[in-house]
Amino acid sequence: MNVDIGNALASVASPGVSRESLERLDEQVAAAHERIEAGMANEEHGYEALNLPQRTDPDEIRAAVEPVADADALITVGIGGSSLGAATIANALESDTETVFLDNVDPEWVSSHLERLPLQKTAINVVSRSGTTAETLANFLVVREAFEDAGVDWTERTIVTTGEAGPLRDLANRHDLPSLKVPDGVPGRFSALSAVGMVAAAVCGHDLEALLAGAAAERETLSGSLFDCPAYAYGATTYALDERGAGINAVMPYAESLETSAEWFAQLWAESLGKDDLGQTPVRALGVTDQHSQLQLYRAGPRDKLVTFVTTQEGTDRSIPATDVEDLAYLGDATLGELLEAEFEATEASLAAAGRPNVRVELERVDEYELGGLLYGMEAACVLAGELYGVNTFEQPAVEWAKNATRGLLGGGEFEEAEAVADKTELRIER
Secondary structure, three states, rough: OOOEHHHEEEOOOOOOOOHHHHHHHHHHHHHHHHHHHHHHHOOOOOOOHHHHHHHHHHOOOOOHHHHHHHOOOEEEEEOOHHHHHHHHHHHHHHOOOOEEEEOOOHHHHHHHHHHHHHHHEEEEEEEOOOOOOHHHHHHHHHHHHHHHHOOOOOOEEEEEEEEOOOHHHHHHHOOOOOEEEEOOOHHHHHHOOOOHHHHHHHOOOOHHHHHHHHHHHOOOOOOHHHHOOOOHHHHHHHHHHHHOOOOOEEEOOOOOOHHHHHHHHHHHHHHHHOOOOOOEEEEEEOOOHHHHHHHHHHHHHHOOEEEEEEEOOOOOOOOOOOOOOHHHHHHHHEEEHHHHHHHHHHHHHHHHOOOEEEEEEEEOOOOOHHHHHHHHHHHHHHHHHHHOOOOOOOOOOOHHHHHHHOOOOOHHHHHHHHHHHHHHOOOOOOO
């Protein structure tokens, strides 16, 4: 990926960061890079995620999914990092295999998918490191029951990705299910380039080697200067802008196929950096759709936002038919791709003209290689930002608190967090 931070400079935007400030910050980037490289070399928790392009074995993944290679549809049962990376890849790339990601426990939504899918030709991909994630296990039990009710042997249609021990590992062993291991030292939100994120890609027939090659190419750009490394340029610039008041980061892909990547980024950024009263709040947007709504706020609202555009240089195009309506005649000389590009350039320029910081992240096209680079690049940017903030990028105590409270409320153990639910202050206004 390439990154253009020109519209985030203080000469263009407020808040903005000067070239001189970036040069001073580059000394911190160099020190952070040394720490990151050491963490990778020592296979430390979290930093090990940046080794995945060399660690992940695509042949092992393909072998695991071979029993369900005939699937017309795939249900991935997981949540958060066990789902969003896989969904980003699957939703970005075309495939004849329909993919459904059960990452919520809304009963109506879950039921609607199970009622319409051809379960006889559907595979199940259940993902949980611990094998105890309440939402994932609940949905898996529901899916399993639906298969049984339809007369389908779920044990012949299920792949498991989990840790070395736990209920899911026991289940896989008991039923001799194809299984893969969640890599050690890799938090879920950093696991897109492992079996966690790539099983769905394999079932859909995507090029796993190209995904990893794109990530490996991005790995090669990591260096001790933000001016030589797109990932570090992005991580350092977002950090600097947050320090200057841009505490919201609106990520706006200009490709429908990349919409899920903004959801994935939101988890990565929020869960990794939101600690000790620090961190930038990620917001999801989509070009061109949200030009007609959110752009009003980004251009004329409080000066507390950075807009991150994700764009592609190549893609499928389609001509706009000519029309005899005079006011629309100009459209007949264009294509949808040209209109999309013009909309992006106009939006980018409108923010710059209003002095609002924005950054452009460029991909050549939407394919496996470029996606691998985007996923790896944003992960590296996040790790660098965590070093600059001085937080532990790889823990998530606030998330664990809510998990414990949920288990306690459902009778899954004694958790003091559950007791806090009864202490809620109420001020109800009823109809």
